[in-house]
Amino acid sequence: MAMSPAPSHGGHHLAPTFGGTVISHAASQRTPRRRRTGVVLAVLGAVVICVACIGTQWGANVAYDDARESFRDAVVQTATSQNELEQDMAALMAMTDAASTIAAADTGTLMDPGAKEVLAAALTDAADAEASTSALLDETLPTAEEKPTWAWELFGEAAELNDEREAASGLRSEFESARTVADDAAETVNDAGTSAILSATDAAGAFEAAHIAARNLDILALRNTAAELAGVEKLDSTVSGTYEQLEAAAAAMLSSEQAEIAEKQGALFEARTQIEAFARGLAPGILLDFDWSAYVNGFGDGDSMGGLATWWYGDPGYATIELSDSVAAHWPGARSQALIAHEVGHAISVKCEGMYDDSNPQSIEAWATAWAISQGFTDIANGTSAYGPPPQELVAVAAGCR
Template identity: 50%
Template sequence: MSHPYPAGGHALPAQMTGPITPPPVVPRKRRTGAILGSLGAVAAVATIAAVQLSSHAGYDGAEAAYQDSVSAAATTAEQLRAEVGALRTTTDAAALILENNSGTLLDASSTDALGVAVSEGQTKASAADDALAVTLPQTDDKPFWFWELFSETQQLDENRARADEHAEDLQDQSDDAVATATTVTESGVAALVSAADSASALEAAHISARNLDVIALRDAAEEVSYTTTIDQGAADAFIALESAATQIVASEQAEIAEKAGPLQGTRLEVEAFARSLAPGVLLEFDWAQLVNGFGLDGGMGGYTTWWYDDPGYATIELSDSVAEQWPSAMSQALVAHEVGHAISVKCADMYDDSTQDSIEKWATGWAISMGFTDDANGVWAYGYPPQSYIDAAAGCR
């Protein structure tokens, strides 16, 4: 059997002889695009997630930093409150001192310096109050989305800067309060010490003031001289000193008024003489027509009461006749005898004061030791004292 084709050939079907249509193929390009799109979506999500995480971390850090600044400002505010409280206490006390200053003891320069310091203290305290009234913003609820977080983080950073600036201002105010309080204290203490020192001059200028009023002035001045801080206690001490100073003036006026009349000038001369015999002893004088039963018909009377206090003091009563016969040897001798009683407040341990006889011998011996030989020195009334009394009295000056 013959074959139309050479041996080993292959015959194709008849229908294969026409145009050949290849099977459909999915385009590779379209598959690549889908894959890339998926990857892009994943990357976008990852980016957004990263941004979210970063924005949250940024917000948390900013909020923590802001809260630290707020806490620091609050701590400084508490410090300032304490300092301005101390400043106000000092300034108010100093102002009270100025309000009660009569000008009797405080000199003009001390008053002016304290006035400037008080004004500065009031200004600084007011400025501190304004600073303490400043409030810092509260943080809102934390947002979620990054675009909100970024905005809020920026706001937190701005608030932190404000808080830091506020804390610095509070610290400056605190430093100013401390420095100003120191100035007020120094000015106040200097003024009060000056006032205390002036008390002795006031006493010397009002020598006729009553003993107890003089002692009150000395005590008040001593209290003020111990001042180291300006507070209510210091103001009270100064007010007491001012009151004592006012009383000294009024006391002397009252005493001089009691001595008014034709003998006033001579009475004051007698008192000055008596004080010259016993320097440092507080003496007060009363005058009457009769003293100790004497004062008429050329007679003279005297009587002395003394107190062993610290300081000791005495009241000497003299009859008007002592002034009428002044400055006779008799008048001077009698006055010397009475001063001999008064000065015993300085020499209590130099003689026996347990009996009236010993007391009178001492006063008589003292007058003799001072050179007053007229019998009105006590010899006429009490007899001549033993030499031992005169010698002992000579050591009392």
């Protein structure tokens, strides 16, 4: 009989069966839920990996930045030490230049030989210090390159920066050690140089006394230069230049002394030498030059004698006495001595400025005559014959000029 379709209401619709297994609708809905769980886990894993990557990147940046900051600090400190070394080396070279000038200027006239040897040794040691240190000044300090991007690059660069920081710190230690060497060398050179100079200035007085016949201006140059160098504590180009002047003054003294000796040569040499010593003995400490001629002031023939004095006030003052050859020819007669005393009376005015009226020739000659009389020279060649006797009160005043 014909079968009618299954009713569409009031019952359950059964799905087709396969192999006796019924596939229910409820069972078919579980698969999507399992897929969502897998996706969540995948996302969570990705997030974890991303966070880890971000952390690694952040850590790499921090490590790099710290390394770069430490590197920069080390380089700055090293650069400062290098600049200070450069300054110390410049000071050492300036010191050795001055000391070398001083050593080269020495003629063996004034400087103590032992002090000269110490100076030479100090200069040798300083040259060694300069040679061993100069290469350090050419060292190029490292610089940081542009910051990389990726973590592996940052970690690598950080490691290199740390290595270069250590190298810079080591170089700084070398700079500091070199500075100590340079400073010690400069101090040694300075001490040796100043000691050598002071040995020369100390010898200047004895040198002058041994060469009193040198011309006044050469003697004064030696005195003034020695006084300028007395107590010197630090070498520089000014000091070395002044020392060259000291040596030049000593050389000039020797030269002018020889010229003076040559000028006195001849039959009257001994008398002239004795007269000059006699005049200096009358006025100790007064610088006197002497010039000899056949005629002075028109006198010099026969028994006539001529003399002329020129003096310069100052600190110290000095004078030149001109004498005719006849003064030496009649030496050591009383007339010669009296005339010489008169001229010394003029010369000693540099020591007694203000004790008499030096505004006119008459008072000037009266003073010189009075001074000669005050010293016990009574022969009329003391000026009395030419200018007349001076007032007694002037003789008393002149006696106080020593």
